[in-house]
Amino acid sequence: MKKLKQIIANVKSADEDTEGYNDLLWQLICYSPKMPLRLQQQQLLDDAERFTLQACDEHFTHTNLNFNGFKWGSGARKIFITHGWGSKAADFIDLITALRDIPNTTIITYDVPGNGSSEGELSNGALFMEAVKAVIAEYGTPDVLIGHSIGAMANVMALNAVGAVPNLLVSITPLMRLKENFEISMNAVGVPAEKQLAYFDGFAALVGNPASFYDTDKFYKFDDGLKHLLLYDEADTVSPFVFMKAFIDTRPFISTLNHTGAGHAGILKSPRAVADIVAEVRQALNGINA
Template sequence: MNPALRLPAAAVRTAGAISPHAGAAVAMPFFAHVAKPRPVHADDAPTMSLARRRRVRIPGIGRRGVDVVVYEWGSGPRTVVLSHGWLGRASQFSALVRELVAEGYRVVSFDGPAHGDSDGRHMYLVDWLDVFAELQQRHGRFDAIVGHSFGGLAALVGVAGGVDAARVVTISTLADADELLRQFQRRLGLSDAVTARLRERFAARYFAGDPDPFAWLSAVRRPLPAEMPLLALHDEGDRYVSFGESERVVSANPGARLVPTLGLGHNRILAADGVLDAVVEFVTADAAHVARAPLPGASAPAGHRGARVAQVAGSRA
């Protein structure tokens, strides 16, 4: 367990022994809390130094307003948005930024609330959706959204909910918001009863009046519009988000392609040459053929693990 979670976990379990409601009340402040932001990796700093930076104001999880830092590279009418994951930051996409700018795209990314250089200490998926809305207002239709991990789920939920994008790429994505809750349960060792009460408390506080917000915060229960091109990449040995999450997403979106990798884990995958090649080819492909065009390392349908034809490897840590 992360040392920072030991004390909260003990407090939640102690309260949970009294009652599931008490345990959920103690756990609630920690569920959407974000630890200290990761620093910019030295390899990513030169690319970040070239970005045009600005701040945008979004409501934030508490709906009291929070400033988010947005980064932009390149120019022109074609825009690709890059959406980082939990405990991530925009700089993790530096290798992909360079590839897409070289292809003539305007590339836009951001540090979500409580991440990178943005303000705040708490966040949730709706914050990513608010950022997408701000970026859409400024740039119009996106040629693509590329999302990593939690940011991949946000991209899927956003496009399913009306964000105007020509195609979606997910890398190491989660399939639904319930998986976030399951991960939190495992990290803190919560009982099923406490977790169920936490789910109810969270929904009531941040989605008042919505009988089941987790239904639409799901790429499985609420798939992308028909014919929407989707490329999903995921490492089979990912220790943070199970490969099965991307299999669930692809199963719910019949036109999607799944590209498995080996040995890249959850974060190194973002800078692997083969992954970059697959993403760039997918994003730059003609829209009329993107769903059918052969991709480097395209896999067999979900479930046919023995039919793997991609073993993308090689990247810096």
């Protein structure tokens, strides 16, 4: 968090005409703050079997980056969890603890490159997607796939990329529109409109697609054949409900739960949200290799 604060300070104090201003914006957008583990989180990870996989960093280092994963149990029923931005595997401590009570399961989660304990200075949605794909390649299609924020978006992208369909997809305050999320971040620190446009031009040149391309609505190719639970907070300012509503209104087959006041990240600690997810997971796993 200290580094992020310094990046924000640098952006605010920089002359907009200074060479390298756009580089500061890349750091602002793509640096994921790394929070230290709490004692209970460390204890949870100490109880896990650890593994390391690789994800291709196509845009920043142009190398394969190692990322760390954690596995609890060895049951036939597989549950994968993808964290969100500025987060890490251990931030699902409440949910993982509750899910471990379900018999015959294997629970797998991971720190995406550039996040938590994994390699990488910067991160982006592509690295999130590549991490999910790597875990599926290593451990197979999960029976349940859970994601938070950009992790929920990455789950959808990865499932499309590998042609996999879980028995249950759980999206927790999913990020819906990447470009608008970037704009929120830049507006918060006073980046002028013309500099934002320059950044988006640079983004499109580097990534090969405009930021507006990364819209969950465009990637979502599933129908009622996929059981999907989506939890949201209608007061969410990170992933605004107006975008969520536009998404779910056209997909009435998605089960939705509004947890108003839980917060974009705080929902992970909500006992009611955890209970709702666990109940849905139990139902989805009922009869599968029980």
